[in-house]
Every structure is written in structure tokens, then in C-alpha cells.
Amino acid sequence: MNPLFPIEWAVAWLMVKFHAVLSVFMEPNSGLTWLLSIVGLTVVVRTLIIPLFVRQIRASRAMQTVSPELQAVQKKYKGKTDQDSRQKMAEETMAIYKEAGASPFSSCLPILLQMPIFFGLFRVLFYKLPEAAAGSPFGPLTTELAQSASNSTLLGDVTIADSFLQSGDGGITTKILAGVIIACMSAVTFFTQKELTMKNMPKAALEGPMASTQKMMLYMLPFIYVITGPSMPIGVLIYWLTTNVWTFAQQYIVIRATPTPGSDAEKERHERINAKREKKGLEPLDFTPPKKVSTEPEPEAPIRVQPSKGKGGKKLSDEEKLERARELRAKAAEERRSAQEAAGETPTAPAQGSSALNKGAKKKRKK
Structure with a gap:
């Protein structure tokens, strides 16, 4: 039994409706009418999987965002091949995915769901349509x-069942039309991938093995269409x-409305918001993220210790240290008094306690 039979039947039903x-x-017998029927089929399919597409965008964004953390885990366990290290690496990797809400498989869901419909449409146009006719x-x-679909033509004798390799009565016109469609498919896919991987990702996520894989896909996906497109019917293209x-x-x-934090798309969104506010006469908003406040106490300033040695390198006694401190204090007071005299102010008399201390020190030295 053909597993694609229900999908083929649904594809044929939508085309007919x-x-x-x-x-x-x-x-009714125009090739353009049947071509637009396929476009309508596409719109219905893509509308049904919109929730999955949004999930795919978020998953791709999360996967790119956690790329630096995944690299750190890989570096941590680099060269460790024992079972315990592998298990811990897998656990830490899954913890990062879970915390960020990322999944390596979510980004593939829309493509996987569309593949049966794609093959169902291919079989309907390539096999079922000629058999039914x-x-x-x-x-x-x-x-x-x-018979109406098989005999309906566009741009001369091109039908929706013709392909680049089997051009039918259309000949060179079929090949040109198929080549133009394939080129448009490749260009749209390239810009779609570039918008997702370059514009909607922070700078930190554009480095490492995962970023290299994304850049490779940027050029590989359009190339796949160049290889497989010539064998596909015009309707499938x-x-x-x-x-x-x-x-x-x-x-x-989606990217315009909810860009990835730290990406160029987010900067453009902030500029658009402030431009609208400026037109309304409002002040621009500051989108700079607040700095994280550390809860740890700041380290105390180091205590300055006076030198304990004299000019000759001899260690000073406690009395000599005290005498040096008094000399420095007296010098500072003299400089202050000189500055006051130069400014025309009345010099401040030295403190009585300071004079008494100096006299006591002199008497002590005489003894």
C-alpha cells in the first residue's frame, strides 16, 4: 500500500477545489488557472503550519544564542573520552538547551512536515495526472x-507537468521557464537564510563551529535546488x-517584530521606535540594558604603610618614626601658613597641643 495515498488524495482535492x-x-482550461490552484494549495499548507514556523524561528534563535556556552562545554571536556566525562558533557549540554528553551529538532519540524506534501504533489503531477487523463x-x-490540466498551457506550449529535463512540446521555452523559477528559488532561499543567520543573531553567536555550519548552509541550500530542480515538473517548482x-x-x-536581543535586527527596531517617537515630539527611549549590580561586597582599599627605614637603609625606631611624623606635620603647617600669607590672609596659629608635643619631644631628646 502506498503510504502517501492520503496526502496525494488531499493534494488533488485542494487543487480541484x-x-x-x-x-x-x-x-478553466488555462495553464495559469491550474498554476494558481497550486499556489492556493501552497498557501493553505503554509497557513496550517504557521505555529510550527514561529517555533522554528525561536528554536533557531535559541540555538545560535547558546552557541558560546556549548563551545565552552566542548572545550571543557576536550580530549576526555571516558564514559563519565561523556555523560557529564551530555548532561551539561542538555541543561543549556533546557534553560534557553532550545531544541536541535524544532528547527526541522516545518521542513519535515512539508516533505510528504511535496512528494505527494510530485506524484500527483508526474504519475496520477497522466493516468487520470x-x-x-x-x-x-x-x-x-x-485532461484539462494536462492540455492547459502557458507561454506557448508549456504545461504544469513539463520539466527542464522533459520539456515536452514547450521545448526551449520550458527550459527557460524552469531555469528562471530555479534561479528565483535559489535567490529567495539565500536571502532567507542570510536574514536569519546574519542579521538576526548577536555577534557572539556568529563564531564557532555552529556558526560555520550555518554559513555553509547559506550556500548549500540554494545549490540543492540547482541539482534537484531540473527533474521537477513546473507545477512542483x-x-x-x-x-x-x-x-x-x-x-x-517575525524578525521585524521580535528580533534576537543583541542583533542588528534589534538595533534597527530600536531606531524605528525612536524615529516614531521623534515625529510625535517625544524623547527617545534608552534601550541600553542595565548593568548587573553585584551583591558581593567591594574589596577594602589597601592600607598604606609608612616606610620603616631611613635614607641610609637603617631601620627606624619607634621614637624616630614619631619624630619624622612630627616633622612632616610641622612642614605641612609651615607650607599652609606661607600660602595664607601669600593670599593676604591671617595665618592660623599652630595648635597648642602640637607645640606642647614638640617641646616634650625636645626635652626627651636632651635627657
Whole structure:
């Protein structure tokens, strides 16, 4: 039994329903009508997985943000191959993922869910459509509708079932159309990945092995379309191009509204907010994050200790230390008195206690 049968049936049903709606004001047998039916199918699929897409953006952001912490854990256990070290490394890694709300698998969910639909559409256009046109209807895709889709053309003799490698009656026109669609798919994918990995990530997350992998994907994903695109029918390429454009627009809206803290996208958002406030005559907001206040007491200033040796290197006694202190104090008082006289002020008389101490010291030395 074909596991893709339910998906193929749902894809055919959606195509038929959109074709019926578009046929009200468009030519039913036109290739453009069937092409827009595939676009409508794409819009329905992408609308249903919007929650997963938002989750993918957040997961990718979290994965990039924790990249420096993951590098620190890897460096910590570098060269340790014992079972205990590996287990601790795995536990610390999962703790970082859990704390940041990141998951290595969340970013793959939208792509994984779309793959069955992509292959279902490929089988419908490549196998079911010719079979139904030959007299073997497939679910909602009757023989009359299948013949209409197979015989409908655009840009001359190009049909939605033709491809770059099997150009059919379209010939060179089919190849040019397929090449243009593939080039557009690659360009949209490149700018989508660049917007996510470069503009919406802080500087610290743009370094290390994970950042290198993201940069590699920036060029590898468009190259995949160049390899696989020529064998795909025009209808499948239109589905692919539509979903890539949808992804770019959806990602642009999400990043613009909720950018990653510390990224260039966040700086642009702050500038937009202040520009709007300036037009309204309001003061700009300060988005500088507050500095963390340390709860630990500051270290006490070191206590200055007077030198305990004289000019000749001889260790001073307690009396000599006291005498030196008095001399320095008397010198400072003399300098202060001289400054007051120079300024025209009345000199301050020396303290009585200080004179008494000096006299007592002199008597003590005489004894």
C-alpha cells in the first residue's frame, strides 16, 4: 500500500477545489488557472503550519544564542573520552538547551512536515495526472479535469507537468521557464537564510563551529535546488517557489517584530521606535540594558604603610618614626601658613597641643 495515498488524495482535492473557485472568473482550461490552484494549495499548507514556523524561528534563535556556552562545554571536556566525562558533557549540554528553551529538532519540524506534501504533489503531477487523463481517475481528479490540466498551457506550449529535463512540446521555452523559477528559488532561499543567520543573531553567536555550519548552509541550500530542480515538473517548482517566498515574508515579519536581543535586527527596531517617537515630539527611549549590580561586597582599599627605614637603609625606631611624623606635620603647617600669607590672609596659629608635643619631644631628646 502506498503510504502517501492520503496526502496525494488531499493534494488533488485542494487543487480541484481551488480550480473550481478560480474558474468562476478565469478560463478553466488555462495553464495559469491550474498554476494558481497550486499556489492556493501552497498557501493553505503554509497557513496550517504557521505555529510550527514561529517555533522554528525561536528554536533557531535559541540555538545560535547558546552557541558560546556549548563551545565552552566542548572545550571543557576536550580530549576526555571516558564514559563519565561523556555523560557529564551530555548532561551539561542538555541543561543549556533546557534553560534557553532550545531544541536541535524544532528547527526541522516545518521542513519535515512539508516533505510528504511535496512528494505527494510530485506524484500527483508526474504519475496520477497522466493516468487520470488516460482514463483512470484518481479521487476528486476526474478524467475531464486531468485532461484539462494536462492540455492547459502557458507561454506557448508549456504545461504544469513539463520539466527542464522533459520539456515536452514547450521545448526551449520550458527550459527557460524552469531555469528562471530555479534561479528565483535559489535567490529567495539565500536571502532567507542570510536574514536569519546574519542579521538576526548577536555577534557572539556568529563564531564557532555552529556558526560555520550555518554559513555553509547559506550556500548549500540554494545549490540543492540547482541539482534537484531540473527533474521537477513546473507545477512542483511553482509550489517550491511559492513556499520559499512565503517563508521569506513570514520570517521578515517575525524578525521585524521580535528580533534576537543583541542583533542588528534589534538595533534597527530600536531606531524605528525612536524615529516614531521623534515625529510625535517625544524623547527617545534608552534601550541600553542595565548593568548587573553585584551583591558581593567591594574589596577594602589597601592600607598604606609608612616606610620603616631611613635614607641610609637603617631601620627606624619607634621614637624616630614619631619624630619624622612630627616633622612632616610641622612642614605641612609651615607650607599652609606661607600660602595664607601669600593670599593676604591671617595665618592660623599652630595648635597648642602640637607645640606642647614638640617641646616634650625636645626635652626627651636632651635627657
